[in-house]
Amino acid sequence: MMPSRRDILTLIASLSVSPAMAEDTLALRQSRTLPRVATRVVALEFLIAETLAMLDRPPIGMSDPKYYPGWIGLELDRLAGVTDVGTRQQPSLEAIARLKPDLIIGLAYRHAPLFDVLESLAPTVLLEFGVGQTGTQLDAVLELIGMIGAYVGRDPEAAKIRAEVERSIAEDAARLAQAGRSGRRLVVLQELGGLDTYWVFTANSMSAGLAQRLGLDFWPKDRGRDGVRVLTSQELLALDDVDIALVSYSGPQVDLAAKTKSAAWAHVPALAQGRVTLIERNIWNFGGPASARHLATRLTDMVLAAP
Amino acid sequence: MTVAYGHQRVLDGLSVAISRGGITALCGPNGCGKSTLLRSLAGLQPLAGGQVLLEGRPLQRLTRRERARTLAVLAQANETPPGLTVTELVTHGRHAHRHLLGGLSAEDRRAIADAIEAVGLTAEASRPVTALSGGERQRAWIAMALAQQCRVLLLDEPTTWLDIRHQVELVDALRVLNHTRGITIVCVLHDLNQAAAIADRIMLMKNGKILHDGTTGATLMPGPLRETFGVEMWRLDHPASDLPVCLPSFGPVVGQVSGTQA
Amino acid sequence: MSEIARWTSTRQRPSRPFYPLVLAALVVIAAVVLLRLADPLSTLMRATGAKEAESASFLLWQLSLPRLLAALLAGGAFALAGTVFQAATRNPLASPDLLGVTAGAQAGMLVGLAVPALRPLAGPPLLFAFGLGAAALALVAAGGWRAAPLRLLLAGGACSLLFSSLVTMTLALFEQNIAGVALWSQGALYQPGAQGLKTATLWLIPPIAVLPFLLRPLEALALGDDAARSIGVAVPFTRLLAALAAAALTAAAVAIAGPIGFIGLLAPNLVRALGLYDLKTVAPLAALTGAALLLAADGAVAGTGLSTGLSTTVATALVGTPLLLALVARGRMPAPTSRGDVATGGRTAPFLVVALACALALIALCAFGLAWGEAWLSPARLVDAVSGRDPIAALILDIRAPRIAIAALTGAMLAASGVVLQSVIRNALAGPEIIGVTQGAALVTLTGSLLWPLLGRPGAFGLALSGGLATLGVILAINYRQRFEALRVALTGLALGGLFAALTYTLIVETSAQPARALIWLVGGTYGRSWADALALLPWFVATLPALALLARPLDLLALGDDAAAGLGLPIALIRGLALLLATILASTAVAIVGPIGFVSLLTPHLARLLGFHRHGARLPIAMLLGALLTVTADIVGRAALAPTEIPAGALTALIGAPYFLWLMIRRPATRDDHR
Incomplete structure (x- = not known):
């Protein structure tokens, strides 16, 4: 039998994680000496900037600030006026250097090849956001609060924020239970701009972690790279007895009817049942604690509003 | 010597001796092996058996550079890189005399100027080879061979692409070189009359074998020619030079195209 | 000319039976159709209840069948376009794809998405306009219809690189918004409903309707323009109509299936390899073969459970490359004359003057690059930076300087590699990125860095070298029997390079959900490189310099032809081997540091020649200086033009270089010599 693509990827994945790197640490690489309390932090990813903003220690520089309002849109007040340091994939090293940061926080999967260069500018931490064999990205995000809190000397506040986020999610779960809607099946799709082409969030995504805590049944059960995989049209047609959150790719001017005009959608049972909800453009699934809290509420409202 | 392409033997047990200081012409129908023989004599063709002796020494034992200083070869179709000037082309002929790095010695320069003058291209020395006429181009290549200061010059159909005037010029140039410098010349020729004009010895080849080998007078006769080419030929004498002239005996028109099958 | 005429001539027509081919194609089509339809059919038969049956019949009629039809139509259309x-x-x-039409159509798709005013034209009309534009540009640059094959290929390659670098750059800059296009750009046969297919198919009708009237005049063209004219063929009109028809076929096929390569090249050549030359036979058979090929490739994608609509191009490359390589190895590919160069130089400026000017320009550019960027570093601040009085300026200098150094080094190395390869393979198209060495080195390096994320620089050099050498080995092994004939080598390399690039892309897409990572890696660049990288590269550069100096004169001799060079006492086999090894080392080590930066090694050797330098002693240093200039320019512009947003230098080398190159080709038409 031909080895399937997934087998091969699993093989690559298993080879690529050396045993020395335990899964419980979220930092793939970090500089030997870090400041005791960092005050000038550069965040190279939305979720890091978002976490810092929640801790009331907004970064002095962040990647793609002009896209942040459109794609995350949370904690905007505290992130107003943060310096643009280029794209998340290729941050401008010069812009970072000129900010004279005392800590740079990035993500391993994007910035690992840049570690040496970043470290030459300031102490650097690269967070590993891959989540092992069982966890979800929600678990990682919750862990990150404490970790980032420690870097900026806000440990008590971090614990408080984590508790607050978990409490908010628990409240949503209670709302669902009260309405007798626990155990409903949930699917979260992200639009990609192509016809009938979607990412479906998988069992290791933040949505899956939220569903678990909200007491909902999450589909699909497989674990994709970065918490997503491409959804096939056949799978789309089979979406029966599920609540579907369709995360939009365009602005608010395009409504659900326009999104589901294709011939295939006409045959999706969930759409006929009125159980497909368009959620405004966002990437909360790749965001931080505020995103998690917000997404939980939106998903709960959606399930409650569904027939 | 024996030469084979794959299983097909092109030259089979051939033995030839080229006389020093002479001009030898190789003639024969298409595919008879004359070009292969020439390439074998030049050491460009791997032999399946036998050997080539150059001035008594086996060709394989000579280093490439030694060989190139003794023997020059000019292929039928030469690639002329665009922009290459006559002088640059001729300078390439000094490759076997020079060190791998470093400039030209006084001797190199003398040999180059000498070679260009010998073929009468001094006025064109700095022009690109591609800008020359066909005859001049061919002479430029011969100048490159001369710059090798070789004692043996092998040419494969040097006149094929030239018009009559350039053909005559080239034939004259080769004869002058042979006379004044004593260079041994072997050339493959299609035109029997040219062969008669230039060579003092002619080899008639067919199917990888030499059928006739001798002076022009002895080989350019109706009998050997019929045997070689399968065509009836007239043998005339040139009214001015008394050299042999060969003429195919075209038959009368009989209303249909005859096959040219030998 | 004679070779080509023999190859397309209608007079030489061995009447080989074509039934085996038709039968094979039909069997493939039937088998794939049956396999693909078995599942939806059985679902439909087992369906109980009206609702289930309706869903199953939708699956069959609106999803499965349209996808099969799309594969057949697009495959056939690509093949017909290639034939014409x-x-x-x-x-x-x-x-x-080699004429740049496919890349042009892809750019048209992107423009349709990005420019709201053009929305109504999005789809086939815009794809057609852009595809035709690309073909016209390539033809004009090549010098018209009668351009020598190599010249045309080169112009088409430049166009293709230009348009695909435009696409790449847009994708890299707007990463969030265009994930869908990134998926589509790999060829998506997924057909949601039959409606889109119907619209695109309508666009196929006019060119196919024109074909019967085109084939006979086109056959006459095979005899040569003069002969065609003398028997009454309207030559320019025929060509114009043919170009329109082929561009329309391509546009419709791209609209249906995305920019899938190989089929237009492969299908007609496969048919001809069977000894069929009559255009009226070749055209339908090529269409059938193309349809079967794409259907089989798509079936393989669906069958192995690879991502939907993502990897058809990869599968096509996987299916097509071995076939193409088999044809090349068996010598069945036609080999038209490989003579002809891009252009010959006009007046020759003195070498020293040009070299000095280039070197001064490079120094000035580097100095400017140190000063220009997000923040302007005045000379005074630069002095402060070096003396340590201005730590921020020192940090910025430490970012800019190694990048510039690496850009200059890799530019020179890639250029040298291009010159050596073009000379030794005697092929104007033989840059390392054209013959697949770059892509091979990149693929192996990437695989290694995925397996061992903390792979050090020595490891990267080792992997890149082994990848480059292995690619070279395969090319040489395949072409050994054909004596490394130039066009065959180019074709082998094109096939391998396409395959490796597709595999690299797949590897990245399959290991990450972020298309920007793939794109940035695929085009290469100097971003984030440090002094450590520069120092790691330097020994390779320094070590290859004496070898280049030693090889300059033997390469000049090699240009005279094998026999002439051997006659002059050159050990040609040894020189060839050494030169190929050297070119591979130069390209692979550069790739290990900056990734597969394209165009430099293809372009600069020709630029040096266009400036009038043909001797390697002069051409090598000039090309290396020009390569350094081009890459340093790309580095500086990419870093500073949209700061703090970074444009990958690899996309800019083509974007800056290709227009200049095409302009030079237009300005310096081929000499009569080139047409031989």
Whole structure:
């Protein structure tokens, strides 16, 4: 039998994680000496900037600030006026250097090849956001609060924020239970701009972690790279007895009817049942604690509003 | 010597001796092996058996550079890189005399100027080879061979692409070189009359074998020619030079195209 | 000319039976159709209840069948477009992707998405306009219809690189918004409903309707323009109509299936390899073969459970490359004359003057690059930076300087590699990125860095070298029997390079959900490189310099032809081997540091020649200086133009270089010599 693509990827994945790197640490690489309390932090990813903003220690520089309002849109007040340091994939090293940061926080999967260069500018931490064999990205995000809190000397506040986020999610779960809607099946799709082409969030995504805590049944059960995989049209047609959150790719001017005009959608049972909800453009699934809290509420409202 | 392409033997047990200081012409129908023989004599063709002796020494034992200083070869179709000037082309002929790095010695320069003058291209020395006429181009290549200061010059159909005037010029140039410098010349020729004009010895080849080998007078006769080419030929004498002239005996028109099958 | 004429001539027509091919194609089509339809059919039969049956019949009629039809139609259309282009240009390598038409159509798709005003034209009309524009540009640059095959290929390659670098750059800059296009750009046969297919199919009707009237005049063209004219063929009109038809076929096929390569090149050549030359036979058979090929490739994608609509191009490359390589190895690919260069130089400026000017320009550019960026570093601040009085300026200098150094080094190395390869393979198209060495080195390096994320620089050099050498080995092994004939080597390399690039892309897409990572890696660049990288590269550069100096004169001799060079006492086999090894080392080590930066090694050798330098002693240093200039420019512009947003230098080398190159080609038409 031909080895399937997934087998091969699993093989690559298993080879690529050396045993020395335990899964419980979220930092793939970090500089030997870090400041005791960092005050000038550069965040190279939305979720890091978002976490810092929640801790009331907004970064002095962040990647793609002009896209942040459109794609995350949370904690905007505290992130107003943060310096643009280029794209998340290729941050401008010069812009970072000129900010004279005392800590740079990035993500391993994007910035690992840049570690040496970043470290030459300031102490650097690269967070590993891959989540092992069982966890979800929600678990990682919750862990990150404490970790980032420690870097900026806000440990008590971090614990408080984590508790607050978990409490908010628990409240949503209670709302669902009260309405007798626990155990409903949930699917979260992200639009990609192509016809009938979607990412479906998988069992290791933040949505899956939220569903678990909200007491909902999450589909699909497989674990994709970065918490997503491409959804096939056949799978789309089979979406029966599920609540579907369709995360939009365009602005608010395009409504659900326009999104589901294709011939295939006409045959999706969930759409006929009125159980497909368009959620405004966002990437909360790749965001931080505020995103998690917000997404939980939106998903709960959606399930409650569904027939 | 024996030469084979794959299983097909092109030259089979051939033995030839080229006389020093002479001009030898190789003639024969298409595919008879004359070009292969020439390439074998030049050491460009791997032999399946036998050997080539150059001035008594086996060709394989000579280093490439030694060989190139003794023997020059000019292929039928030469690639002329665009922009290459006559002088640059001729300078390439000094490759076997020079060190791998470093400039030209006084001797190199003398040999180059000498070679260009010998073929009468001094006025064109700095022009690109591609800008020359066909005859001049061919002479430029011969100048490159001369710059090798070789004692043996092998040419494969040097006149094929030239018009009559350039053909005559080239034939004259080769004869002058042979006379004044004593260079041994072997050339493959299609035109029997040219062969008669230039060579003092002619080899008639067919199917990888030499059928006739001798002076022009002895080989350019109706009998050997019929045997070689399968065509009836007239043998005339040139009214001015008394050299042999060969003429195919075209038959009368009989209303249909005859096959040219030998 | 004679070779090509023999190859397309209608007079030489061995009446080989074509039934085996038809039968094989039909069997493949039938088998794939049955396999693909078995599942939806059985679902439909087992369906109980009206609702289930309706859903199952939708699956069959609206999803499964349209996808099969799309594969058949697009495959056939690509193959027909290739056939027509090849006949009209009398060039067996002319195909929509090599002429830049496919890349042009892809750019049209992107423009349709990005420019709201053009929305109504999005789809086939815009794809057609852009595809035709690309073909016209390539033809004009090549010097018209009668351009030598290599010249046309080169112009088409430049166009293709130009348009695909435009696409790449847009994708890299707007990463969030265009994930869908990134998926589509790999060829998506997924057909949601039959409606889109119907619209695109309508666009196929006019060019196919024109074909019957085109084939006979096109066949006459095979005899040569003069002969065609003398028997009453309207030559320019025929060619214009052929170009329109082929561009329309390509546009419709791209609209249906995305920019899938190979088929337009492969299908007609496969048919001809069977000894069929009559255009009226070749065209339908090529269409059938193309349809079967794409269907089989798509079936393989669906069958192995690879991502939907993502990897058809990869599968096509996987299916097509071995076939193409088998043809090349068996010597069945037609080999038209490989003579002809891009152009010959006009007046020759003195070498020293040009070299000095280039070197001064490079120094000035580097100095400017140190000063220009997000923040302007005045000379005074630069002095402060070096003396340590201005730590921020020192940090910025430490970012800019190694990048510039690496850009200059890799530019020079890639240029040298291009010159050596072009000379030794005697092929104007033989840059390392064209013959696949770059892509091979990149693929192996990437695989290694995925397996061992903390791979050090020595490891990267080792992997890149082994990848480059292995690619070279395969090319040489395949072409050994054909004595490394130039066009065959180019074709082998094109096939391998396409395959490796597709595999690299897949590897990245499959290991990450972020298309920007893939794109940035695929085009290469100097971003984030440090002094450590520069110092790691330097020994390779320094070590290869004496070898280049030693090889300059033997390469000059090699240009005279094998026999002439051997006659002059050159050990040609040894020189060839050494030169190939050297070129591979130069390209692979550069790739290990900056990734597969394209165009430099293809372009600069020709630029040096266009400036009038043909001797390697002069051409090598000039090309290396020009390569350094081009890459340093790309580095500086990429870093500073949109700061703090970074444009990958690899996309800019083509974007800056290709227009200049095409302009030079237009300005310096081929000499009569080139047409031989």
